[in-house]
Amino acid sequence: MPAPLQTIRRPLLVLSAALSSLALTAPVALAAPSPTPTPSSSVTPTATPPANMSSVGGARLAMAGTQVNLTSGVPVLPKDVTARSWIVSDAESGAVLAAHNAHWRLPPASTLKMLFADTVMPKFPKTTEHKVAPTDLAGMGAGSSVVPIKEGESYTVHDLWLGVFLRSGNDAVHVLSHMYGGVDKTVADMNTHAQDLQALDTHVVTPDGYDEPGQVSSAYDLTLFARSGLQKKDFREYCSTVSAKFPGETTKQKGKSVRGTFDIRNTNRLLSGDSDVSVYPGIAGVKNGNTTNAGATFTGVAERNGKVLLVTVMNPAKDEHNEVYKEAAKILDWGFQADGKVQPVGELVPPKNVPQASAQPGATASGEAGGDTSTKPTAGGSASAVASEDEGSSGVGIALAVTGGLLVLLAAGVFLVNRRWPLPDLVRRRRP
Numbered sequence: 001m002p003a004p005l006q007t008i009r010r011p012l013l014v015l016s017a018a019l020s021s022l023a024l025t026a027p028v029a030l031a032a033p034s035p036t037p038t039p040s041s042s043v044t045p046t047a048t049p050p051a052n053m054s055s056v057g058g059a060r061l062a063m064a065g066t067q068v069n070l071t072s073g074v075p076v077l078p079k080d081v082t083a084r085s086w087i088v089s090d091a092e093s094g095a096v097l098a099a100h101n102a103h104w105r106l107p108p109a110s111t112l113k114m115l116f117a118d119t120v121m122p123k124f125p126k127t128t129e130h131k132v133a134p135t136d137l138a139g140m141g142a143g144s145s146v147v148p149i150k151e152g153e154s155y156t157v158h159d160l161w162l163g164v165f166l167r168s169g170n171d172a173v174h175v176l177s178h179m180y181g182g183v184d185k186t187v188a189d190m191n192t193h194a195q196d197l198q199a200l201d202t203h204v205v206t207p208d209g210y211d212e213p214g215q216v217s218s219a220y221d222l223t224l225f226a227r228s229g230l231q232k233k234d235f236r237e238y239c240s241t242v243s244a245k246f247p248g249e250t251t252k253q254k255g256k257s258v259r260g261t262f263d264i265r266n267t268n269r270l271l272s273g274d275s276d277v278s279v280y281p282g283i284a285g286v287k288n289g290n291t292t293n294a295g296a297t298f299t300g301v302a303e304r305n306g307k308v309l310l311v312t313v314m315n316p317a318k319d320e321h322n323e324v325y326k327e328a329a330k331i332l333d334w335g336f337q338a339d340g341k342v343q344p345v346g347e348l349v350p351p352k353n354v355p356q357a358s359a360q361p362g363a364t365a366s367g368e369a370g371g372d373t374s375t376k377p378t379a380g381g382s383a384s385a386v387a388s389e390d391e392g393s394s395g396v397g398i399a400l401a402v403t404g405g406l407l408v409l410l411a412a413g414v415f416l417v418n419r420r421w422p423l424p425d426l427v428r429r430r431r432p
Contacts, residue, residue, distance in 0.1 A: 043203040043214045045106050045293075049085075053103035056198055057220060058346030061102045068098035069343040078330040082317040084295075085219040086327070088335040091227060091301055091308040094348035097335050099219070102346070105201045106314050108217035109289030110145070110168045111297045112209035114225040115202070115217075117164060119193045120180050121234055126158035128179075136178045137171055141210040144170035147264065150249050159247055165238040166266045168289065173208040183207060198349045199224045211293040219312040220348075226286045226299045226310055227348055239285030242272050269325045270300055277322045280329055286310075288324070296324035302332055309335045310348075 055062040068077060077098065085106060087099040096102070131154045140146075147169035149155065155175070163172030177186040186207045194202040199221035205212040229235040245261040252258070266272045268288045270280040282302040289297040295315035302309055311332050316323045 043105060043216045045216055046104075049101040049104045053101075053105075054201055054218075054220075056103070056200055057096060057349055061096065061099055061220065061346040064101055064104075066098070066100045067102070067345040069345060071343065074342045075334060075337045077334055078327075080318075081313075081327050081330060083313045083315060083324070083327055084317070085314040086312060086331060087219040087223055088309060088311045088331050089223060089348055090339075090344075091230070091310045094227075094350075095344035096346040096348065097309075097338055097342050097344060098331075099345060102220040103201055103218050104314075105216040105218055107211060107215060107291065107294035108202075108209055108222060108314075109211075109291040109294035109297045110209040111222050111225075111287050111289040111299050111312075112202075112204065112207075112215075112217060113164055113168065113173065113289075114222065114229050114287050114299065115190050115194060115199075115204070116173060116176075116186070116207045116209075117161070117235055117238070118225055118229040118232070119190045120176055120186065121161070121229075121232060123180055124157045124176075126156065126161070126234060128157045129154050130157070130160075130175065130179055132175055133178075136175045138174075139183060140170050140174055140208070141206070141212075144208070144210060146171045147246060149175060153247065153250060153259075155247060161234070161238045162241065162244045162246060162264065165287065166241060166244060166264045168267060168287075170208040170210060177207050194221065194225075196353070197221075197224050197228055197351045209289055209291070209294075211291045219314050222297070222299045222312045222314075223310050224348060226301060226312075228351065229286070230301060236285070239287060240271070242266050268298070268300070269322050270298075270302075270329060274322055274325075277325050277329075280325075280332065290324075298324045298328050300328055300332070304336045307336060307339050309339075311335065 049064040051064060053062045053064070060067045066077065068074075070076065081100070083100065085101040085104045087096060087102045089096045132149055132151050134151050137149070137151065145168045147163035147167045149160075149163065149169065149171040157176070157179075160172045160176050163169040164176070174183065177183045180186050180189075183206075187204050190204040190207060191202075194200075194204065199217070201216065201218035202221045203214055203216050205215040209215075229239070243263060243265045246264045248260040248262050250257050250259040268283075268285070269277040270283045271285065273279045280300070280302055282304045284301050284303065286299045286301050288299075297312075297314045299310065299312040302311075309332055311328050313324050313328045313331065316327050318327075320326070
């Protein structure tokens with residue numbers, strides 16, 4: 001049975017029919033041709049940002065330094081952001097509001113687990129059970145973060161994903177990788193999926209993000225991974241979970257086998273809070289990381305007044321407790337203040353070979369691993385207004401309500417470009 005968990009609840013509304021149709025048919029002005037992927041032999045991170053970086057998403061994003069259009073009325077960027085690389089973008093339209101060395105290839109740490117989850121999650125139903133063998137936990141790097149998971153115990157896939165997202169457990173990653181077909185296959189498929197997402201700065205060596213020579217990504221690519229993952233209901237559930245009960249070891253008590261549980265809590269401090277960091281209003285995930293080579297890394301998604309923003313921050317120079325979250329919060333604050341005032345400097349590109357939102361009346365939108373058919377057209381072919389909450393343990397609200405009944409949904413499986421997808425409740429809340 002899935003472990004009890006605490007998630008944030010409340011549905012979000014989609015765009016009105018008129019605005020949806022406009023957004024879906026509008027041309028993409030900022031897209032740039034995808035460069036040829038860099039060979040894996042030349043992916044060593046550089047000490048300073050290269051003069052010429054990838055132009056995926058627009059020519060401005062290939063430039064070193066801060067890229068922003070500070071015209072009249074646009075708020076000034078926060079002065080004390082020290083990250084080597086960062087980016088803030090509109091999660092729905094894909095517009096990049098501002099960036100700093102967006103395509104600088106750097107060690108990603110556990111933020112790479114977003115790509116791992118987006119690659120592997122569709123493979124297994126969450127109720128699948130697996131008994132952990134010693135070989136499942138082999139090959140983890142020294143000092144890896146762990147849930148911990150115990151050899152000889154059985155866990156559901158649901159349990160394992162909670163371990164990945166809340167505790168950033170490399171042990172959970174390795175168990176899922178072995179279930180998937182092995183670490184080598186997982187790494188190969190993650191690299192292929194990165195290419196499909198046009199995340200061409202990324203080269204995967206380990207599925208868990210542990211420091212390895214040649215393992216790199218970028219703030220731009222990590223944002224693409226988050227945006228793709230958030231299309232999946234299960235991904236949204238896990239990345240927004242604040243705390244959960246996790247299965248412990250089986251012991252003998254009075255001759256009977258008894259298995260207890262222990263509490264795990266999300267280490268994303270903008271979601272769970274800490275002594276020097278408050279829960280960020282509107283936060284809904286996504287993933288944090290920290291290793292020796294990468295420093296602190298973080299990708300987050302948040303909503304305010306109907307606007308959903310993504311932020312990625314990599315390796316702040318300021319050596320203060322929870323600095324990556326403090327800088328991410330400042331950049332998000334700026335993004336919400338600049339909304340509707342600042343002209344974008346680039347865009348988040350859609351995956352390769354995925355149609356860009358052709359309007360198809362009567363179709364349904366895929367929302368999770370395995371598909372989600374919670375929204376159905378009426379007999380006349382137009383979608384009926386639906387505003388409901390998923391049943392079961394996920395607690396992730398879905399809202400697909402529109403005015404006028406003129407909404408046309410994307411075909412099942414089409415990437416939701418320029419569209420709202422269901423997010424967990426993003427309402428301001430008190431720290432649990």
